[in-house]
Amino acid sequence: MKKLLILGFSTLLFLGCGSSSNKKSNSQVNEIENVDPAEYASTITSEELKTMLYKYASDEFEGRNTGEKGQKMAVEYLKEKYQALDIPSPLGGEDYFQEVPLEKQRVSQAKVSVNGKSYESYKDQIVLAASSSINISADEIIFVGYGIDDATYSDYKNIDVTDKIVLAKAGEPKDSLGNYITSGKTENTKWTNGRQAISSKREAAKANGAKALLYLDSESFPRYAPYYQRQAASGATGRLSLKSDTDKLLMLMIDENLAHALYPKITENSAPMFLNVNVNLDVENQSESIVSENVVAYIKGSEKPDEIIIISAHLDHEGIKNGEIYNGADDDGSGTVAILEIAEAFKKAEKDGHGPKRTMLFLHVTGEEKGLLGSKHYADNDPIFPLEDTVADLNIDMIGRTDPKRKVGTRNYIYLIGSDKLSSELHTISEEANSKYVNMELDYKFNDDNDPNRFYYRSDHYNFAKNNIPVIFYFNGTHDDYHQPSDTADKIEYDLLETRTRFVFYTAWEVANRAERIVVDKASE
The missing domain is CATH 3.40.630.10 (Zn peptidases)
Known part of the structure; x- marks a missing residue:
């Protein structure tokens, strides 16, 4: 039932609203003759609002x-x-x-191996987004630098990551004056600003067709991992999401140990490149559908x-x-x-x-x-x-x-x-x-x-x-x-x-x- 938005209103006349209650305004804001809306506004009373709100906001x-x-x-x-x-x-x-x-998320867990070596949940990696249980294996992944895809700067330019595992790191490049390249300013942007950066880089990977994103964020991982581990141990449910929005991109946050196993020079280099490495991601997803x-x-x-x-x-x-x-x-x-x-x-x-x-x-x-x-x-x-x-x-x-x-x-x-x-x-x-x-x-x-x-x-x-x-x-x-x-x-x-x-x-x-x-x-x- 979704329709396209049509912006065909530019031909309408712009006619200002009148402020006089004794005659019509130029815009003819109130075309109903001889009707004072105050008569109907008077039915809106503090007494009725109070009665309803005491019920609606009650412990019941x-x-x-x-x-x-x-x-x-x-x-x-x-x-x-x-x-x-x-x-x-x-x-x-x-x-x-x-x-x-809606879908009620629970903490998913992943078994990750790189060239046959295993990397543990909560110690080396955590699952940030998974729409279902899935197993992905690959002999090649693509390093996409900072994982930014912006009008002024893109790590995805001239690289096809469709149906690939991509590796990205936190942060954003700056110019010689210390300004962020995407904005030309020193203030944090959506690519550097905490949770917003995680979301932005996830959306960039998804928009470019990647099937999984491994994301190195050395500052956030020590905070996220214990929280996710506690949530998993308690069986607590995580965020709700629209079922239509359930993230089709698998995303893991990883620590430096796992990141360097994937690409030893990840902290020094930012240029996108193909990496010949054997990766296996086995994810167990737990979620509950609700309406x-x-x-x-x-x-x-x-x-x-x-x-x-x-x-x-x-x-x-x-x-x-x-x-x-x-x-x-x-x-x-x-x-x-x-x-x-x-x-x-x-x-x-x-x-x-x-x-x-x-x-x-x-x-x-x-x-x-x-x-x-x-x-x-x-x-x-x-x-x-x-x-x-x-x-x-x-x-x-x-x-x-x-x-x-x-x-x-x-x-x-x-x-x-x-x-x-x-x-x-x-x-x-x-x-x-x-x-x-x-x-x-x-x-x-x-x-x-x-x-x-x-x-x-x-x-x-x-x-x-x-x-x-x-x-x-x-x-x-x-x-x-x-x-x-x-x-x-x-x-x-x-x-x-x-x-x-x-x-x-x-x-x-x-x-x-x-x-x-x-x-x-x-x-x-």
């Missing part, structure tokens, strides 16, 4: 860990809410659940039903750790109940004959805490509505508290991230909806491209933004209870939750009812 739901009992209870709760509101599912009938197939669920409900557009506005939030949290329940009231119970209130407001408008012109999809995604899995599945594998027809995603993740580190400005604020990154119009609509209806302080502190927190990449909107779908991420910032058992419903500031939820509703109302679809004027390639 056991922290809503992806794939576990509490998360299953959470999705049933959401389904019942939509049924009570008489808001249907786009899947039809009683089915409000988009299944998300989680996104919850979906929708209100069909009255005039432009094929144009979709998504309101999203993640339904999961951290579950139970060391006997303590991580309730996740702010993260992201606050976003979850906000969507329910927004849906109720749009439903009341529809019953009054003022339903949104464009279709509203209320999307509660699973597995955000495990790597944005539910939204990734929707965007990459199974978009219920074609991505090219998706106008915008308004994503709500933590809007019930305040940031204790925010020392300047009023209490009545919200952090906005991403509103101007793909569509100037969406940003303008958001600004004017705020001025017209709620007058909050809009803080763009974390919208900076150089924000070290990288929040733009850390919530579910990103899986839409990467497909050139305009987004806004609504966020109150972190606090001392972030990802702690103490993130409980009694600490939510319900007046702020009400105001912020109404702001999202007003923005969605304007986007849904304007004459023309918003223009994507900053699309990335």
Whole structure:
């Protein structure tokens, strides 16, 4: 069902949003005659938000860990809410659940031999990624230097590694001035920055067709090996991944002892070359398939039903750790109940004959805490509505508290991230909806491209933004209870939750009812 994104919006007129409530704006943001959306926003109340959140973030739901009992209870709760509101599912009938197939990883172990000599698990090598049990033998491997494949520098240039075992080492070459070659700067890049470097080099090997990557990282191995050994001994499960993303590339991290057996000059040389060495990799993979669920409900557009506005939030949290329940009231119970209130407001408008012109999809995604899995599945594998027809995603993740580190400005604020990154119009609509209806302080502190927190990449909107779908991420910032058992419903500031939820509703109302679809004027390639 995956569709190609079509960026054919450049011919649309850019028409600014109006701020006067007495006449239409040039963009005709609100084309529904004689309708004041404040009437419907007033159904969003702190009392209803509080009642729902005390239930949703209660111990009964056991922290809503992806794939576990509490998360299953959470999705049933959401389904019942939509049924009570008489808001249907786009899947039809009683089915409000988009299944998300996942794989729960356990630590795999490998038997490795080089020229007949064996190298032990956890002492000489550990398995970082394996999709299945597998045995690979080869009389030749390819050394690919640092394993970098970048527009400015590539170790894979003019080398065919298809279906080969490749050997790479940590690090990145620098120029004579001490700058990294890929960036021309001294700051670490994705090729040198810890876990990101491991991921980047794995993706480079996979993209070039390698079937296995042996990776020398002398700094990380002494830290990784004991951790992996403890995990294996305890039988603990590792990360969750989308089944469709299960890594088809076998990747082992190795120590210098094994690396030098493969290539004695690996630390001195970086030039790619073929190595005549007999290698056998025998990997035992242990994993468990599980299914989680996104919850979906929708209100069909009255005039432009094929144009979709998504309101999203993640339904999961951290579950139970060391006997303590991580309730996740702010993260992201606050976003979850906000969507329910927004849906109720749009439903009341529809019953009054003022339903949104464009279709509203209320999307509660699973597995955000495990790597944005539910939204990734929707965007990459199974978009219920074609991505090219998706106008915008308004994503709500933590809007019930305040940031204790925010020392300047009023209490009545919200952090906005991403509103101007793909569509100037969406940003303008958001600004004017705020001025017209709620007058909050809009803080763009974390919208900076150089924000070290990288929040733009850390919530579910990103899986839409990467497909050139305009987004806004609504966020109150972190606090001392972030990802702690103490993130409980009694600490939510319900007046702020009400105001912020109404702001999202007003923005969605304007986007849904304007004459023309918003223009994507900053699309990335």
